[in-house]
Amino acid sequence: MEDEAWRSVEVVRNNKGEPHVLQQKVSVYTAGVTEESSGYTKPEMQHRLVPLKSLVELDG
Incomplete structure (x- = not known):
């Protein structure tokens, strides 16, 4: 089975x-x-930049 991440x-x-x-x-x-x-x-050639604040929830 193959998936992407x-x-x-x-x-x-x-x-x-x-x-x-x-x-x-x-x-x-x-x-x-x-x-x-x-x-x-298996690494692929596609890359992306994601804002850190969209990946991490900070308590402020």
Whole structure:
């Protein structure tokens, strides 16, 4: 079974100094019948930048 996910690679700041997370797309291959079975991931060439505040909820 194959699925897709995003792996966070690094935190970077844009030109305004706002933190963003650089993420890389990975293909996820499961080795067993259930979703909890061990498997492996394969990095893909697609990347994206996501604002850190959209991934983390901060108590303020």
